[in-house]
Amino acid sequence: MISADEMAVVDENAAALGVPRKQLMESSGNAVARVVREVAAPGSSVAILAGRGNNGGDGLVAARFLSEYDVTVHLLGRAETISTRISRENWDALQRADVDAREMRDSATLDLGSPDVVVDAMLGTGVTGDLREPERSAVDAVGETDATVVAVDVPSGVDVDTGERSSPAVDADHVVTFHDEKPGLATLDCHTTVADIGIPAAAERVVERGDLLRVRRGGETKGENGRVFVVGGGPYTGAPAMAAQGALRAGADLSFVAVPDAVSTAVQSYAEDLIVQPYEGDRLTPERVPDLVATAHDHDDVVVLGPGLGTAEETLDAARQFLDAFEGRAVVDADALSVVPEVDTDADLVLTPNSHEFVELGGEDVEAFREHTDAVASLADELGHVVLAKAKTDVVSDGERTRICRAGTPGMTVGGTGDTLAGITAAMLATLDPFESACVATYVNGRAGELVTTERAPGGGLLASDLLDDIPRAIWGDDGADP
């Protein structure tokens, strides 16, 4: 089962992996034609109703695969209004192929005649709101025929996730859907075919740019896009500052940094955007913990615990006590990781170990990558938290789902790239579940590294702080469009 949103992610990941949508559309159209052949003998009349999006494009492709039938294509609208490039290319190809393909300029002129088969390629997963004209009238016209109705992907007017029908909606005899079953189709009383359209399995396993489609904007009120609370610093000052800035660059509204007052001026001096909250001392100690936990709970903050804390015994005690008491969402990184196996926390954690920390956490040290992914899954399962195991190829697992991410460049082995990753993960945790947050964040951090490397440090010398500037572009691209 796959939802429409998830399908869009997989589809874009397939394109990123070198299988562009136009290729998938060719398979989709072919699959539709195969079902038409199952329901009607050659020579039968087939009316293909094509909308102006990619669902329509599938119908246009199907027309090319049905040369032994009497095919008429009805485009719902003018060719200039076709909304995607690949559908337009397929429309143009039909024109040159001398297929009977008509533009329906006004809904009153739609005359389907009495075809043996209607292919409903009007609306697929891209439908929004109640049906508008001319689709509305076209759906009614389909209902008035005695034809066998073959719907492409989903009957037009039916919500592919819920099965909810708009009024009107197509009553299909057959649905040809793509790649995987869809929850909404299971509720319909019709024959469903799931067609393999050649999406590589890696499009679901590898985190790629399609995963950016998950990134959400919470809203217009300050804080709705996340408040991140970094508990770090003491012996080190750069790490907490970098994590906090990474969170802001990844879209969090506010980044607070709780640090010992001995280093608070230094941390603040790195970036005026940070809200530094000093506590007394020169490192984190257990007596600070109740206040820190209360602050995080009060504001429903996403916590980053670890960057720059150091390994003093009382600091690790404090980290242990923090996790015992905290009940929200947190990223645990660096020195704080070592205490995780010893605590029984109610918090939802994303753990971000490097290969050394992975073994310290109890992960199995194995050579083969396949075995390593299994080891990450086992550790996540054992600990009950999401593990993001950092390496050349990152592995993310919650024990059940395991994905890998290859984004990044060799230059990212420099210190501090883990801090930006922790911050980005925290920003994502404000609106996404822990597993998705870790997946998206590892891609974004790696992608930012690629941008910096290509444009500013092709020969080497990348700094983790360079990544900060490029995180927004890694998520939202150059034009600021939705990812």
Ligand SMILES: NC(=O)C1=CN([C@@H]2O[C@H](COP(=O)(O)OP(=O)(O)OC[C@H]3O[C@@H](n4cnc5c(N)ncnc54)[C@H](O)[C@@H]3O)[C@@H](O)[C@H]2O)[C@H](O)CC1
């Ligand atoms: N990997 C895949 O799953 C593939 C799927 N393919 C097919 O592509 C469609 C989804 O295509 P998309 O262009 O995103 O959307 P639609 O064609 O479903 O709809 C867009 C189209 O419809 C108009 N529209 C939207 N809402 C309404 C409305 N309420 N009333 C009237 N018109 C509406 C909008 O203006 C656009 O013109 C998927 O279902 C598959 O069939 C590809 O083949 C690639 C692989």
Ligand SMILES: [K+]
């Ligand atoms: K359809």
